[in-house]
Amino acid sequence: MKRLKLERVSHWFGRTRALDDIRLEIGASEFVAVLGPSGCGKTTLLRILGGFLRPTEGTVTFGDDVYSSPLVHVPVERRDLGMVFQSFALWPHMTVRRHVEFPLKSPRHKGTSEREKREAVERTLEATGLTSLQHRLPGELSGGQRQRVSLARAIVSKPSILLMDEPLSALDQELRIEMRREIQDIHRLTGATIVYVTHDQGEALAMADRLVIMKNGRVEQAGTPREVYLHPRTPFAAGFVSKCNFVKGSWTGDRFAVQEDPSLLFDGAAVSEVFRGMGVYPVRPEQFRIAARGRGLEGRIANKQYNGREIHYAVRCQGTIFTVYADAFEDYRPGNSVRLVFEGTVRDGREDGLDREAFMVYNRPAHTDRIAGERAPLPVSGEAAETPRHGEQ
Numbered sequence: 001m002k003r004l005k006l007e008r009v010s011h012w013f014g015r016t017r018a019l020d021d022i023r024l025e026i027g028a029s030e031f032v033a034v035l036g037p038s039g040c041g042k043t044t045l046l047r048i049l050g051g052f053l054r055p056t057e058g059t060v061t062f063g064d065d066v067y068s069s070p071l072v073h074v075p076v077e078r079r080d081l082g083m084v085f086q087s088f089a090l091w092p093h094m095t096v097r098r099h100v101e102f103p104l105k106s107p108r109h110k111g112t113s114e115r116e117k118r119e120a121v122e123r124t125l126e127a128t129g130l131t132s133l134q135h136r137l138p139g140e141l142s143g144g145q146r147q148r149v150s151l152a153r154a155i156v157s158k159p160s161i162l163l164m165d166e167p168l169s170a171l172d173q174e175l176r177i178e179m180r181r182e183i184q185d186i187h188r189l190t191g192a193t194i195v196y197v198t199h200d201q202g203e204a205l206a207m208a209d210r211l212v213i214m215k216n217g218r219v220e221q222a223g224t225p226r227e228v229y230l231h232p233r234t235p236f237a238a239g240f241v242s243k244c245n246f247v248k249g250s251w252t253g254d255r256f257a258v259q260e261d262p263s264l265l266f267d268g269a270a271v272s273e274v275f276r277g278m279g280v281y282p283v284r285p286e287q288f289r290i291a292a293r294g295r296g297l298e299g300r301i302a303n304k305q306y307n308g309r310e311i312h313y314a315v316r317c318q319g320t321i322f323t324v325y326a327d328a329f330e331d332y333r334p335g336n337s338v339r340l341v342f343e344g345t346v347r348d349g350r351e352d353g354l355d356r357e358a359f360m361v362y363n364r365p366a367h368t369d370r371i372a373g374e375r376a377p378l379p380v381s382g383e384a385a386e387t388p389r390h391g392e393q
């Protein structure tokens, strides 16, 4: 099984460095989402993998085949890959079927018989739910159907690599969720290696085997969605995939003492050096539990937003606003004085061996201090509702 490998890849557009020393190895059949803010180099990376752009420095290999190096540049039509674009890139005068047939006309498929090609087209139309629409023109299709044509065209030649550049960003929210499932199905069906560029953290977390978070042309962090979510390496990586609170305090070895109450100790065996150096502990909004009393950071509810299954609270603790996601039945009101108990996620570590130590919390009891009636709304006192300002990204 072939691995896709980027070694020390850099790219300059004039004086702009779009990619800076990218080193990345992508396994066969792996689904990698490349995530990052506008201008961080995602599309440049994809164009280099696709052969549309020759990197200024570095090497791209697929198995034993060198795709790009200072001496070699394999053009796009000779690479074993398919591409899906944000804009769908369909020709208005060509029917759905003609689009799907098109890649099989390339010189790479000279040895394939007409019968085999016809079968591949039928199979692909079937797999993407386009059989009944095969004689339509793009102008006669919905947005989701057009994107399916673009997917069908990319997979018909069974490429080993699928490159996708924000394929769902032109679709509305509901359709995007539906198409996520279709892309996952296509991944299972084809077993292709997928490199998927997106701005959308939810999309990346939901679908990918691995996230590559980019910033200023560099890889900020690469890891499984769980690793990046639970163990972000930098504040940027933490804040980019979701909301994150940064609790201030001091570190002694793997123990973190909260600044405002040093008797509150968190275990930070899995917290990165970057956070240790900054004297903070990253806490996801659902790793805090709001309690009426008990061992926790003292605070006051500043704002509350009902979100169906959960309530999003902003809790002010000595001038810092923390975001907390609580179950919908945990009903507090702006102004209530509360405790924020750090619960983390206690798990047995069987899934990836990373978490056993990470979220054991010293400042228990967490559940044991729950008493009957604790969740009942407390009387409103003091501060009015506020919007979050600090302590979160």
Ligand code: ATP
Pocket (backbone or CB within 6 Å): 013, 014, 016, 017, 018, 036, 037, 038, 039, 040, 041, 042, 043, 044, 045, 199
């Ligand atoms: P977006 O999410 O907005 O599409 P991106 O992460 O894909 O952004 P790139 O398109 O790869 O970012 O651009 C990376 C950097 O290279 C940016 O600073 C961009 O302005 C610059 N750049 C990209 N293409 C060119 C070009 N053809 N000429 C000059 N600069 C370019």
